[in-house]
Amino acid sequence: MRKIPIPAGHRETFWKRNCVAVGLAAGFLEPLEASAIVLVELSAKIIAEQMPACREVMDVIASRFNATTEYRWGRIIDFLKLHYAVTKRRDTAFWRDNVDPATMPDRLKDLLALWRYQSPWFHDEFDRIEEVFPAASYQYVLYGMGFRTEVEVDALADDAQLAERAMRENAAQTERLRAGLPRHRELIGKIVEYGLQPV
Numbered sequence: 700m701r702k703i704p705i706p707a708g709h710r711e712t713f714w715k716r717n718c719v720a721v722g723l724a725a726g727f728l729e730p731l732e733a734s735a736i737v738l739v740e741l742s743a744k745i746i747a748e749q750m751p752a753c754r755e756v757m758d759v760i761a762s763r764f765n766a767t768t769e770y771r772w773g774r775i776i777d778f779l780k781l782h783y784a785v786t787k788r789r790d791t792a793f794w795r796d797n798v799d800p801a802t803m804p805d806r807l808k809d810l811l812a813l814w815r816y817q818s819p820w821f822h823d824e825f826d827r828i829e830e831v832f833p834a835a836s837y838q839y840v841l842y843g844m845g846f847r848t849e850v851e852v853d854a855l856a857d858d859a860q861l862a863e864r865a866m867r868e869n870a871a872q873t874e875r876l877r878a879g880l881p882r883h884r885e886l887i888g889k890i891v892e893y894g895l896q897p898v
C-alpha cells in the first residue's frame with residue numbers, strides 16, 4: 700500500500716496584490732466531501748465577475764474575495780468535522796484524534812449545542828448566496844448518523860399538519876403530471892415520426 704500524506708489546510712490570504720490562489724494553490728482538506736471543484740468554480744466566478752478595472756480598487760476586491768473564500772473554507776471545515784462530531788467510532792487513533800472536542804471549530808460546537816433542541820435551518824447562518832453546504836446537508840448527516848434533536852411535540856403540531864398537507868398535495872401533483880406523460884414507446888414513436896433527436 701502506498702501512503703499519500705495530505706497536509707490539510709488552507710491559506711490565510713488567497714488574493715494578495717495581483718496574485719490569486721485557487722484550487723490546490725489555495726488549500727486542500729480531504730477528498731470525501733468533494734468540495735474542491737466547487738470552490739474552484741466559485742473563486743473563478745468572483746474573479747471573472749469582479750476583476751478590478753484598475754489598481755485603485757484591486758485591494759477592495761481582494762479583501763472581499765479573501766473574506767468570502769475564508770468563510771467558504773470555514774463552512775467546509777465545519778461540515779467535514781460534523782461527521783466526526785457525531786460518529787460513534789473510537790476504534791483507531793485516526794477516529795480518536797478526529798473526534799477530540801479540542802479539534803472542533805467553536806462555531807460547530809455552538810451549532811451542535813443548538814441542534815439538540817432545534818433542527819438545522821436557514822437561520823443558522825446558512826443564508827449566503829451559493830452556500831456550499833446548506834442546512835439540508837447538515838440535516839442529512841446529523842439524522843443519518845443517529846443524532847437526536849429534542850423537540851416539543853405539541854409545539855410542532857401545526858407544522859406537522861402543514862407538512863402532511865404539503866405531502867398530500869405533492870403526491871396528487873405527481874400523479875397529475877405523471878398522467879400527462881406519454882408512455883415510453885409512444886415517446887420513441889413520436890421522436891421517430893418527427894425525426895427528432897433524443898436529448
Ligand SMILES: Cc1cc2nc3c(=O)[nH]c(=O)nc-3n(C[C@H](O)[C@H](O)[C@H](O)COP(=O)(O)OP(=O)(O)OC[C@H]3O[C@@H](n4cnc5c(N)ncnc54)[C@H](O)[C@@H]3O)c2cc1C
Nearest residue numbers: 721722723724725726727730732733734735736737738739
Ligand atoms: C482521484 C481524485 C478524485 C477527486 N474527486 C473530486 C471530486 O469528486 N470533487 C471535487 O471537488 N474534487 C475532487 N478531487 C480534487 C480535485 O480534483 C482537485 O482539488 C482539483 O483538480 C485541483 O485543481 P488544481 O487546478 O488546483 O490542480 P491540478 O488539477 O492538480 O492542476 C495543476 C496543474 O498544474 C500542472 N503543473 C504542476 N506543476 C507544474 C509546473 N511546474 N509547470 C507547469 N505545470 C505544472 C499539473 O500538471 C496540472 O495540470 C479529486 C482528486 C483526485 C486525485
